[in-house]
Amino acid sequence: MPKEKDPILKKLQELGCNSQFKLAIAYQVYLDLSEVRKLQVESRYNKELDIIYFVGKGDEFPNGSEIFIPLSSASFLSMSWIETLQQAICQDREGPRITMAFKEQDSSVMYYCMTTGIIPPDPPSPPILKKPGQLSTE
Amino acid sequence: MIKVTVTDEGIPMVWNSEDWIKLRNEYRILGNLCGSLPDVSSQEQFHGLPLVLLPYEATLLREKKIARLVRYPSLARAPGKGVREEYEKYCQRICDGQLTTLVKKQRQSDINERSKDVEETEDNSELLKVTKRTRKRRKDSGDCSHSSLLNLAIEKFGEEELKEFMPLASSLCVQTFTTYPWLRKEDACSVKWRYPSTSAENLTFNVFKDFWEKGYYISSGHKFGAHFIVYPGDPFVYSAHFLVICIERNAAIRPSDVAVLCRLGDTMNKSVVLACETNDKITYQTLKCSVLSK
Numbered sequence: 001m002p003k004e005k006d007p008i009l010k011k012l013q014e015l016g017c018n019s020q021f022k023l024a025i026a027y028q029v030y031l032d033l034s035e036v037r038k039l040q041v042e043s044r045y046n047k048e049l050d051i052i053y054f055v056g057k058g059d060e061f062p063n064g065s066e067i068f069i070p071l072s073s074a075s076f077l078s079m080s081w082i083e084t085l086q087q088a089i090c091q092d093r094e095g096p097r098i099t100m101a102f103k104e105q106d107s108s109v110m111y112y113c114m115t116t117g118i119i120p121p122d123p124p125s126p127p128i129l130k131k132p133g134q135l136s137t138e
Numbered sequence: 139m140i141k142v143t144v145t146d147e148g149i150p151m152v153w154n155s156e157d158w159i160k161l162r163n164e165y166r167i168l169g170n171l172c173g174s175l176p177d178v179s180s181q182e183q184f185h186g187l188p189l190v191l192l193p194y195e196a197t198l199l200r201e202k203k204i205a206r207l208v209r210y211p212s213l214a215r216a217p218g219k220g221v222r223e224e225y226e227k228y229c230q231r232i233c234d235g236q237l238t239t240l241v242k243k244q245r246q247s248d249i250n251e252r253s254k255d256v257e258e259t260e261d262n263s264e265l266l267k268v269t270k271r272t273r274k275r276r277k278d279s280g281d282c283s284h285s286s287l288l289n290l291a292i293e294k295f296g297e298e299e300l301k302e303f304m305p306l307a308s309s310l311c312v313q314t315f316t317t318y319p320w321l322r323k324e325d326a327c328s329v330k331w332r333y334p335s336t337s338a339e340n341l342t343f344n345v346f347k348d349f350w351e352k353g354y355y356i357s358s359g360h361k362f363g364a365h366f367i368v369y370p371g372d373p374f375v376y377s378a379h380f381l382v383i384c385i386e387r388n389a390a391i392r393p394s395d396v397a398v399l400c401r402l403g404d405t406m407n408k409s410v411v412l413a414c415e416t417n418d419k420i421t422y423q424t425l426k427c428s429v430l431s432k
Contacts, residue, residue: 037430060429076390079414082423099428102393110393111428112400119424120370120379121409 015045017052021072026052029070029101032109046088053089053098066099068111073102086116140205142196144329146214150196150207152189153317165204166350167195168357168373176314192358193333194346200331201347208326213318221320236310341384345413348420349382362406380411387414400427 005013009027017023026043034041039056046053054068067089071077082098090096097115104110140157142150152158152169161167169192171185178184191199199205217225334343342365349356349368355376359367364381381403385391391412403410403425410425 066428071393073393076392077396078388078390079385079412079421079423080387080416083416083421099430100393100396102397110397111430112396113426113428115424115426116422117424118380118411118422119409119426121403121407124407 012043012052015043015052016047017045017050019050022052025072025103026070028103028107029068029109030054033068049085049088051085067097068099068101070101070103073104082114083116139203140199141326142191142199142205142207144207144209144331150191150193152191153187155187158187158189161189165199166355167191167199168355169195170358194343196331197333197343198347198350207329207331209329210318210321210325211327212325224320232313233310341386341415344415345382345384345420363402364410378408380409381406382411382413384413387416396425400425
């Protein structure tokens with residue numbers, strides 16, 4: 001009896017991407033975002049760039065949602081490719097922002113943000129006041 | 139216009155303290171002080187003039203007509219007769235000034251001692267009367283200096299004693315110059331400045347110029363593995379906000395490089411910015427660790 005395809009993998013295939021390698025990477029990242037990070041994930045595909053990407057929704061993101069680009073840790077990027085990608089898939093033209101999801105060989109996924117423009121660092125967190133005799137829980 | 143001296147090795151330097159202050163305060167050029175401060179013991183920590191400019195700083199100053207890059211071939215030659223005579227006259231003035239001061243001090247201390255332990259001898263009483271008269275006259279006329287006292291003492295005790303106070307030449311204070319004091323305008327020769335010459339240098343310079351025009355203070359970022367470290371204000375007052383890396387538009391970036399840069403920025407509490415040139419315009423990408431990675 002032929003084994004049924006995973007529904008998530010099937011859904012990703014239906015987007016239109018034919019590359020098995022890209023599908024495998026996207027599948028792993030999807031699982032990490034939806035099952036481990038507990039985000040609401042929407043799958044999308046850009047035909048011109050032949051790339052699957054996800055829009056994840058969660059309270060931890062400043063705008064409520066974030067664009068994730070699944071990539072292998074063995075891949076190479078360039079500034080021109082990143083700019084093309086941002087212009088193609090980001091709706092926010094003022095400082096488009098994408099999050100690269102690098103899938104490692106041990107199946108772990110690391111996330112790094114790239115935003116167009118010069119963005120200052122986050123301000124330092126304010127000091128936590130402790131009551132006398134109380135241990136800090138941080 | 140500020141003059142920036144370029145050495146034979148092609149290193150631009152500023153030797154004048156007023157020029158250094160002007161470059162820092164008015165034009166946000168930081169450079170690197172590489173000299174030693176004579177009064178400071180920790181000479182590896184606190185540096186003084188000269189200020190060494192980085193090549194892109196010198197190019198910017200030249201382009202904006204703030205400074206002129208010059209060299210002084212005359213400094214490589216032995217000084218001529220005129221300069222040597224001028225120098226000897228200067229040394230003599232310094233020597234005479236110090237001797238006069240030494241003699242005045244010594245004489246004053248002698249006179250003070252003698253006036254305290256005095257027995258009414260004929261010489262001393264004469265001296266005391268004279269000095270009192272002189273003091274009163276000087277006080278009435280408003281001149282309370284001791285020069286009359288000195289002259290009087292020298293007249294009394296003779297010029298011979300003056301020679302006893304002639305100090306050794308090796309014990310005189312000698313001024314060391316931080317700039318050559320006998321340079322003339324016509325000694326400055328223009329320099330053939332060739333930075334930037336390669337595409338990488340062009341990119342570095344254009345990124346530097348772009349940040350400078352935006353009003354930032356920029357310093358070399360080699361200690362942090364970056365091209366520049368960028369401050370929103372004077373580094374004496376503000377911490378840096380950005381580590382800037384200049385990268386060609388089509389150069390390959392590995393995911394491991396992205397990971398390293400993001401972790402570096404996170405540790406240092408600075409934003410890592412990748413800068414490249416697109417259609418004669420500088421574009422930037424700021425890297426940060428995602429909230430999901432923390």
